[in-house]
Amino acid sequence: MEIKIGMLGLGTVGTGVYQLFQEKRKIYQRELGCGLTIAKIAVAHLDKERKVQIPEGILTDNAQEIIEDPGIQVVIELIGGGKGLEHDLAILKTRKHLITADKLLIATRGDELFQAAAKNNVNLMFGASVGGSIPVVRWLRDGLRADKIKRLMAIANGTTNFMLAAIAILSYDTALSLAISEGYAEPDPTFDVEGLDTAYKLAILARLAFRQRVTFEHIYPVEGITALEPADFTYANRWGYVIKLIAWAEDRDGKLDLRVHPMLIPEEHPLAQIVGANNGFYVEGEAIGEQTLGPGKGAGPQPTASTVIADLLQVCQDIKNGQVSAYQINALEKVETYPVTKIVSRYFLRLTLANEAGALEEVANILKDFGISISAFDQPETTNPEAEVALITWPTEDLNMSKASARFQESPMVKKAYPSIRILPKEEKGEEHGK
Numbered sequence: 013m014e015i016k017i018g019m020l021g022l023g024t025v026g027t028g029v030y031q032l033f034q035e036k037r038k039i040y041q042r043e044l045g046c047g048l049t050i051a052k053i054a055v056a057h058l059d060k061e062r063k064v065q066i067p068e069g070i071l072t073d074n075a076q077e078i079i080e081d082p083g084i085q086v087v088i089e090l091i092g093g094g095k096g097l098e099h100d101l102a103i104l105k106t107r108k109h110l111i112t113a114d115k116l117l118i119a120t121r122g123d124e125l126f127q128a129a130a131k132n133n134v135n136l137m138f139g140a141s142v143g144g145s146i147p148v149v150r151w152l153r154d155g156l157r158a159d160k161i162k163r164l165m166a167i168a169n170g171t172t173n174f175m176l177a178a179i180a181i182l183s184y185d186t187a188l189s190l191a192i193s194e195g196y197a198e199p200d201p202t203f204d205v206e207g208l209d210t211a212y213k214l215a216i217l218a219r220l221a222f223r224q225r226v227t228f229e230h231i232y233p234v235e236g237i238t239a240l241e242p243a244d245f246t247y248a249n250r251w252g253y254v255i256k257l258i259a260w261a262e263d264r265d266g267k268l269d270l271r272v273h274p275m276l277i278p279e280e281h282p283l284a285q286i287v288g289a290n291n292g293f294y295v296e297g298e299a300i301g302e303q304t305l306g307p308g309k310g311a312g313p314q315p316t317a318s319t320v321i322a323d324l325l326q327v328c329q330d331i332k333n334g335q336v337s338a339y340q341i342n343a344l345e346k347v348e349t350y351p352v353t354k355i356v357s358r359y360f361l362r363l364t365l366a367n368e369a370g371a372l373e374e375v376a377n378i379l380k381d382f383g384i385s386i387s388a389f390d391q392p393e394t395t396n397p398e399a400e401v402a403l404i405t406w407p408t409e410d411l412n413m414s415k416a417s418a419r420f421q422e423s424p425m426v427k428k429a430y431p432s433i434r435i436l437p438k439e440e441k442g443e444e445h446g447k
């Protein structure tokens with residue numbers, strides 16, 4: 013038996029997939045007990061120089077040659093950016109199994125794609141859409157399938173995780189230049205630094221963890237890392253926290269709390285140990301308790317190729333066995349989101365105040381007006397006309413914090429109010445104190 017494979021895209025990941033496949037093909041064939049051939053690869057620019065040598069007759073600039081080839085049973089789509097949607101739907105319609113790494117498509121058009129896969133009784137695999145080399149999709153879909161997940165937290169974007177360590181000691185702009193020069197960030201980093209990439213990935217993770225039809229639109233707020241400054245990290249560290257860009261999903265009595273934002277997490281939390289451009293994933297399940305996956309490489313041609321090929325081998329095994337192990341979209345429930353204004357958190361606040369009598373009282377009074385108590389406070393001594401203060405609040409509803417922040421903007425005593433940052437407390441027990 014010979015399984016013929018088609019590929020759409022031979023860019024960063026496509027090249028990694030082709031290389032790894034050729035290198036390990038004999039092992040894969042021996043394990044599966046059948047032949048495997050990459051029969052056709054479609055690209056946008058036929059005349060582009062490639063990092064791999066492709067035998068004559070394999071490359072084409074016409075994806076239809078793959079879609080319409082009745083001999084091809086599996087297609088790996090690595091075009092990305094949502095541009096492969098029409099091709100993907102056509103692939104599923106011609107009853108070919110589909111493997112994609114496109115988080116944007118799964119997070120925004122997942123329902124349509126999963127329904128097409130189910131209707132045509134083929135696999136739709138998307139392991140490399142989150143986590144790069146880390147098998148987080150399989151972990152949630154298969155490994156934790158028997159449990160009920162209560163909370164999921166993730167560091168799902170390596171670029172921003174790398175940058176946070178640099179922002180802590182340098183500045184946002186220097187951190188970005190460093191990330192670009194190290195190859196971790198694109199010249200236009202918006203997708204990463206504004207939290208969008210993390211939010212697309214969260215939609216996929218939450219869909220798997222909570223078995224609901226989560227899409228990108230359900231995630232709110234989505235906040236990035238552009239407003240962070242070294243001072244935020246200095247205060248956070250002094251209080252025993254690190255700052256991470258966290259994808260957060262929690263089941264609150266059947267309603268999903270889904271958000272992406274920077275967060276102070278205790279330095280002993282498993283995700284605080286995820287450093288550099290790595291990714292890491294953490295869940296709390298009713299049966300399993302706490303479990304962490306990672307650290308591991310969340311991107312890059314070889315790490316991502318490893319996950320794409322793991323999906324390919326699963327599909328080939330299914331073809332051999334005459335079965336489909338596709339994720340069953342029809343069993344998923346509709347999403348009900350938890351109202352963001354009701355989310356209760358502790359907050360880290362940093363303010364520049366007029367260095368004069370009554371300024372601190374003004375801050376305390378604004379917070380008091382919205383029922384917010386202060387749990388910790390820090391003010392470095394200065395003779396300057398303006399003084400910086402940092403504080404940690406006791407838990408309060410999101411709406412109270414938004415109202416207090418608006419009042420800070422109006423106060424003549426408050427020269428600057430930096431964006432408030434939510435905190436994952438060290439001890440969630442006893443949070444009623446200070447109310």
Ligand SMILES: NC(=O)c1ccc[n+]([C@@H]2O[C@H](COP(=O)([O-])OP(=O)(O)OC[C@H]3O[C@@H](n4cnc5c(N)ncnc54)[C@H](OP(=O)(O)O)[C@@H]3O)[C@@H](O)[C@H]2O)c1
Nearest residue numbers: 021022023024025054055056057090091092113114311312
């Ligand atoms: N890069 C990573 O580290 C990483 C990690 C995890 C997941 N992913 C995901 O993997 C996917 C691929 O990313 P990438 O970084 O490899 O992208 P990329 O380097 O931009 O490559 C895209 C490829 O698609 C080809 N292409 C564009 N339009 C096409 C069309 N209409 N028909 C056929 N081929 C077409 C391009 O052809 P030409 O080469 O001729 O221009 C190129 O080979 C994306 O979904 C991405 O989100 C990437």
